Amino acid sequence: MKVLLRELKKWSAPATVLLSLYIPPGRPVSDVVNMLRQEASISQNIKLKRTRDAVESAITTAIDRLVPITKVPENGLVLFCGQNFDTDEFKCYMFSPPEKVTIYFYRTDKQFHTEFLEDMVEVSEVYGLLIVERDQGTIGVLRGSRIEVLEEMEGYVPGKHMMGGQSQRRIDRIIEELYHEFLKSFGEKVNSYLLPILESGRLKGILLGGPGYAKKEFYDSDYIDYRLKKLVLLPLVDLGYQGEVGLREMVMKSKDLLRNQKYVEVEDLIEELKFHLAKDDGLVVYGKDEISKAMQMGAVDSLLIFDDGNVENEKIMQEAERYGTKVYLVGEEIPEAEWVRKTFNGAVGKLRFKI
Amino acid sequence: MSQKPHLNLIVIGHVDHGKSTLVGRLLMERGFLDEKTIKEAEEAAKKLGKESEKYAFLLDKLKEERERGVTINLTFMKFETKKYFFTIIDAPGHRDFVKNMITGASQADAAILAVSARKGEFESGMSIEGQTREHIILAKTMGLNQVIVAITKMDVAEPPYDQKRFNEVKDTIEKFMKSFGFDMSKVKFIPVVSITGENVTKRSENMKWYTGPTLEEALDMLEIPPKPVDKPLRLPIQEVYSISGVGTVPVGRVESGVMKVGDKIVFMPAGKAAEVRSIETHHTKLDKAEPGDNIGFNVRGIDKKDVKRGDVVGHATNPPTVADEFTARIIVVWHPTALAVGYTPVLHVHTASIACRVSEIVARLDPKTGKEAEKNPQFIKQGESAIVKFKPIKPLCVEKFSDFPPLGRFAMRDMGKTVGVGVINDVKPSKVEIK
């Protein structure tokens, strides 16, 4: 992967002829092909014949590669196609990356857009996320700005409905046994998911939470590998829910332990934006012209941009760099992605002062 | 089973305010616990050096509950008064287990709210994070209009048995409940001491100033809610047991319609069809179950993996609706910033708790007139009311409130707090194949 990245980065062209395409899982291939066909017909308007031909062949090759595929694989698909003007060499790479593609991105440019792949290679820090209670558990990971649920488990430990009467003690014992059996099998699942990440040297820490005391019991007894246990960050987190919602809550409740994690910074920024919007104190800016004007005044502290390959956003990003504005580029992995996209046309910023 | 009319009664309130102790005392005084159970609880309490907690131990049976002195799971018990046959549900008060409390509340017809009069305890229950406050909101949301407020631990009020403290607690609770739409003429306040049984079944010698009914008398003043027997069957699942030799036994309360032995039913959202083999309540066999009946039933053709809490049973001829998306009128009761599209709280509808994404804010409503104030607002904030579309992130059964009220109202929770409540106006069904 790293080798491929280096190779791709070497490519550059004098005109916008290099095609980059990221397809997240779940996207129908036919939609993508239709989009490419449209792009192909638009490219007919390019005046320079050499450029026109190069773009056209990049797009048609991409279409040829995609058509036989019935379904986008679990981690999505990435395509890079184009002609090297120096050597006249034509290449097309298509592969499913090691981690999930979360954005839908298409562009023809003077270089290949490898930044989203670099993210996958570079974000080496992974946090394990575990929620456990008497009869349920969730295993997940935090990588960059993404929270992923790896497994949700159910233990079928009975409550107290059918109890009472003669066999109380026997039932109590059975329930306690089932409960510990559940913790044991949850621990085994945790090992199977997290040990490989640990062994690759990328597991930075583990958050452990859940309602009540099961998490403490799970932590105190040796249900997980000792090397994983050493990585559990304290305090354990009190939580009400399992699943993705529980994982998000756990990460936000532990944000002091997770400083500099993109996920936490983005979530904090979104909450701050909502806070200022609700207070209507004029500290939120959106609209391409308004953002640009505010940046030139040095007034924009941070900017949230939904990356859909929109060229306008690219411009804003370059400008941001000049004026010392922090930029967070987000994709569909953020729950509020659609809000940022629809309500603010893909870009919204927090101001340092009212203007 | 008793021929008396049946009521489901839940006991709610902030952690440690004396819910389990009150239920234990009530059942013991009325002779609804056998010798063996009482002895077992006494011995266990003694062994842990917690003799004062023996009444709570009658209900808190899990090892973890006894060691920590905290209720975790719902406990269902039966008992009778002069007039009624009750299924009493002891709920946990600890904030991490609010989800269990809501499941219980969704299955109840009436509630006892236990509020401690002890200095500091009452105050923390009514603080912004407190569960006295949260349980009141949730009880109302889940359709509980009949509430008896038991003001507990009067023996350790300052000074003990103080009428002024009773009034202070009563007034605060009364004001708060009123603001959430309770009809206060139906709500009774009773000062009790559970460990001595004062004003539980017999009058207190220490609180002669109180002339109202005892808790037991107040229970007989509750009303039986109407039974929608003519509507299609809807039975949300509260728990599933797998009993060796018996098979899979889902447990829940019939909300509408009638279920008979031999009926062809379906479990939604899975779309699993099955046949009812037997119906039971409190270890008594029934031929049919009606609205309000809390039952376990044995089914042919179902594995325990096919059913879970939050599923809804209906007849194969009129299966419960699985929502692809639904529209609701919500009120934001608490939120530090604002809610926008993409926000994904946990929704508690009947016994289900599923995260649902706000896919559209259709309109903000004028709080006074209820009319549309702004179309597609950017966000909504605390105190505001809005029409919102939700997309469940996992399959979920809901119905229009106008068709099936118990399946059409919900609470929204996030970051350990209740952020809002809502009522479903419209459901876009998703197609589910019956297997």
Ligand SMILES: Nc1nc2c(ncn2[C@@H]2O[C@H](COP(=O)(O)OP(=O)(O)OP(=O)(O)O)[C@@H](O)[C@H]2O)c(=O)[nH]1
């Ligand atoms: N002095 C006094 N103590 C009481 C009374 N009622 C309960 N307690 C004590 O208060 C503590 C908590 O009682 P529980 O009945 O376990 O409280 P709970 O509301 O069921 O608690 P959770 O289920 O965990 O929310 C125990 O130590 C009881 O002995 C009372 O009337 N007077």
Ligand SMILES: [Mg+2]
């Ligand atoms: Mg209790």
